[in-house]
Amino acid sequence: xxxxxxxxxxxxxxxxxxxxxxxxxxxxxxxxxxxxxxxxxxxxxxxxxxxxxxxxxxxxxxxxxxxxxxxxxxxxxxxxxxxxxxxxxxxxxxxxxxxxxxxxxxxxxxxxxxxxxxxxxxxxxxxxxxxxxxxxxxxxxxxxxxxxxxxxxxxxxxxxxxxxxxxxxxxxxxxxxxxxxxxxxxxxxx
Amino acid sequence: xxxxxxxxxxxxxxxxxxxxxxxxxxxxxxxxxxxxxxxxxxxxxxxxxxxxxxxxxxxxxxxxxxxxxxxxxxxxxxxxxxxxxxxxxxxxxxxxxxxxxxxxxxxxxxxxxxxxxxxxxxxxxxxxxxxxxxxxxxxxxxxxxxxxxxxxxxxxxxxxxxxxxxxxxxxxxxxxxxxxxxxxxxxxxx
Amino acid sequence: xxxxxxxxxxxxxxxxxxxxxxxxxxxxxxxxxxxxxxxxxxxxxxxxxxxxxxxxxxxxxxxxxxxxxxxxxxxxxxxxxxxxxxxxxxxxxxxxxxxxxxxxxxxxxxxxxxxxxxxxxxxxxxxxxxxxxxxxxxxxxxxxxxxxxxxxxxxxxxxxxxxxxxxxxxxxxxxxxxxxxxxxxxxxxx
Amino acid sequence: xxxxxxxxxxxxxxxxxxxxxxxxxxxxxxxxxxxxxxxxxxxxxxxxxxxxxxxxxxxxxxxxxxxxxxxxxxxxxxxxxxxxxxxxxxxxxxxxxxxxxxxxxxxxxxxxxxxxxxxxxxxxxxxxxxxxxxxxxxxxxxxxxxxxxxxxxxxxxxxxxxxxxxxxxxxxxxxxxxxxxxxxxxxxxx
DNA sequence: GATGAATGAGCATTCATTCAT
DNA sequence: AATGAATGAATGCTCATTCAT
Numbered sequence: 001x002x003x004x005x006x007x008x009x010x011x012x013x014x015x016x017x018x019x020x021x022x023x024x025x026x027x028x029x030x031x032x033x034x035x036x037x038x039x040x041x042x043x044x045x046x047x048x049x050x051x052x053x054x055x056x057x058x059x060x061x062x063x064x065x066x067x068x069x070x071x072x073x074x075x076x077x078x079x080x081x082x083x084x085x086x087x088x089x090x091x092x093x094x095x096x097x098x099x100x101x102x103x104x105x106x107x108x109x110x111x112x113x114x115x116x117x118x119x120x121x122x123x124x125x126x127x128x129x130x131x132x133x134x135x136x137x138x139x140x141x142x143x144x145x146x147x148x149x150x151x152x153x154x155x156x157x158x159x160x161x162x163x164x165x166x167x168x169x170x171x172x173x174x175x176x177x178x179x180x181x182x183x184x185x186x187x188x189x190x
Numbered sequence: 191x192x193x194x195x196x197x198x199x200x201x202x203x204x205x206x207x208x209x210x211x212x213x214x215x216x217x218x219x220x221x222x223x224x225x226x227x228x229x230x231x232x233x234x235x236x237x238x239x240x241x242x243x244x245x246x247x248x249x250x251x252x253x254x255x256x257x258x259x260x261x262x263x264x265x266x267x268x269x270x271x272x273x274x275x276x277x278x279x280x281x282x283x284x285x286x287x288x289x290x291x292x293x294x295x296x297x298x299x300x301x302x303x304x305x306x307x308x309x310x311x312x313x314x315x316x317x318x319x320x321x322x323x324x325x326x327x328x329x330x331x332x333x334x335x336x337x338x339x340x341x342x343x344x345x346x347x348x349x350x351x352x353x354x355x356x357x358x359x360x361x362x363x364x365x366x367x368x369x370x371x372x373x374x375x376x377x378x379x380x
Numbered sequence: 381x382x383x384x385x386x387x388x389x390x391x392x393x394x395x396x397x398x399x400x401x402x403x404x405x406x407x408x409x410x411x412x413x414x415x416x417x418x419x420x421x422x423x424x425x426x427x428x429x430x431x432x433x434x435x436x437x438x439x440x441x442x443x444x445x446x447x448x449x450x451x452x453x454x455x456x457x458x459x460x461x462x463x464x465x466x467x468x469x470x471x472x473x474x475x476x477x478x479x480x481x482x483x484x485x486x487x488x489x490x491x492x493x494x495x496x497x498x499x500x501x502x503x504x505x506x507x508x509x510x511x512x513x514x515x516x517x518x519x520x521x522x523x524x525x526x527x528x529x530x531x532x533x534x535x536x537x538x539x540x541x542x543x544x545x546x547x548x549x550x551x552x553x554x555x556x557x558x559x560x561x562x563x564x565x566x567x568x569x570x
Numbered sequence: 571x572x573x574x575x576x577x578x579x580x581x582x583x584x585x586x587x588x589x590x591x592x593x594x595x596x597x598x599x600x601x602x603x604x605x606x607x608x609x610x611x612x613x614x615x616x617x618x619x620x621x622x623x624x625x626x627x628x629x630x631x632x633x634x635x636x637x638x639x640x641x642x643x644x645x646x647x648x649x650x651x652x653x654x655x656x657x658x659x660x661x662x663x664x665x666x667x668x669x670x671x672x673x674x675x676x677x678x679x680x681x682x683x684x685x686x687x688x689x690x691x692x693x694x695x696x697x698x699x700x701x702x703x704x705x706x707x708x709x710x711x712x713x714x715x716x717x718x719x720x721x722x723x724x725x726x727x728x729x730x731x732x733x734x735x736x737x738x739x740x741x742x743x744x745x746x747x748x749x750x751x752x753x754x755x756x757x758x759x760x
Numbered sequence: 761g762a763t764g765a766a767t768g769a770g771c772a773t774t775c776a777t778t779c780a781t
Numbered sequence: 782a783a784t785g786a787a788t789g790a791a792t793g794c795t796c797a798t799t800c801a802t
Contacts, residue, residue, distance in 0.1 A: 038764090044764050047762055158347075158349040172344065180369065233788085245772065413793085527748075538729040546720070608785090625775095625776065
């Protein structure tokens, strides 16, 4: 009749699986065998399936977790004083964050499998948060008016994917970011 | 009208296999089962292997074919009158061409499997051709001086990857290209 | 009475696979498709691979199992009173045992694929055990001095291979053994 | 209307295929791909099939060719003066000849595929020729009476198979032959 | 709930045989 | 007759998913 930590155990296992999957997907992409993830998590394959009905669902959960944090961060930037700076902070965050994870880059770029509904929603949320920042920046004159959030995301997720191949080249990253930054400036009034 | 091989022209079959592989790889990436490619080509699996000793070799041939055309085109631009325009023509070509092919985008971005030697060489050739155009453009004052060809390729292959998801949105492509174009301009002397 | 796995005892399945492989290899050599072995064992192909990472590993295990028993038997003969009799017991054992198994005959004769390391070691152990018996028999005057264990093994594994084709002819076996037995006697002192 | 060497060409091709197959089978056994044989022979795969309806038929022809020569040799020994010496010459021939050819050893030992009819007949012929030699030797007191040709063949084809693994060890061959030779002697009358 | 063994469809690749040229 | 391209069944092996314990 004692309160055995059943629920706690389950929750802990779920977390461990998620963490292991994050690592594994980030390192090797969707191709990593599910058994590997289970082993990394220190659980049986069956346990993974108890928490996630499908490998794809696990992938979804991993991405969702990451995207949610991005969205939160983006929202927290929405009230910053300097709208232009906030927008570029967001973009830099995007590049930095995705750089360490092949999976996220894939998900954002739409590469890989067809994105399940939840991921699409989360991307949608991210776009909306980004759009808020973009609009504020545009109104503040920090960003040219003739771009929308889709274009911005395409530019940055694309760059992220490309930079993922050269993780140890900060000069390259700097150049890429500089071009994007300058290209997003409003035209010089003459 | 039947799909059976009417005349066993080896060359024709090779071409059909290559074409089928191009389609298939473009549509689904390296993951397409080789049997599917064979079926699309209307040949047996063995025939694919007669022409390409390995699935990877087939992929290589497909990419090589595309890359070679790019390189040729790039080289033909090297003598154009307006160096800046030639450079941006090249970039537009890159985006347009890669847009229809996940495989090429992957290959250029370095995503997917480790690129076999020939592809690496072809990429090298493409970089060199691009570099020539870039340098001429920079000397002509059409492009900022502080970027190198690696950065440019990262920006454009990345954008290509991202745009691949939205093939039917010319406005988006236009915006993306505009940002990259403007971002590559030399700083305005004031 | 059904062939489906009633209780998923891994050990039992492993044993069934091993037994099936023994039969199959004995009957048809290394050429048996692994699926056939799986079918004989009443398991899926994947199960075979769970227990043996490779077809070759399975073969190795089968041979190893047999060889080990031979070695044990040979060693147990090393302390017998009559050294000559012990030696010929060993040889008879070899013929009898290998008779039912093309695979063992192959392995001993070195036919078939290159023997993996473990088999080579086990053969080495068998040779050593045989050598002990041979030397004792030679010292006791039961066997001619001008043969070594390699020659003896060549004679007996060879005979085994040949007799394998006529498993139901005890008279033939008897003749063969008699010739070998007499040929191994020391020269008659006159 | 000239007499083009059609027949001659065909015959030459057949011979080349046979020679190539002999080499290939001797070196690698039945496992050698038919295309390799065709390439070695400098003809197309189709040409091989024009002369031999089946890979197995080609194998059969190769073996038959070898066996026939053995039979001829054996028959030529049947009239030799020293019946015992003739018999042992035959046996030595067997060992020497088969030693260079995995395929023949296989065929004689009955290893490999089920022997097609023709091979069985040729083996039969070889047995008969051997039996003649054996009987003459037994009558001359050169060989023990209680063995038949089947036993002798088992002993020698077996030894051949085993020795095939150690082609560069003449001392070993010598020992093996010595044991068989002595074992075949008639018992010493005391 | 957790475990990890079992399943079996799926994939790249080989090769004997056929057939268009 | 010869060629060698095409065929397609077969094989070893992987891995997402299920299920007995």
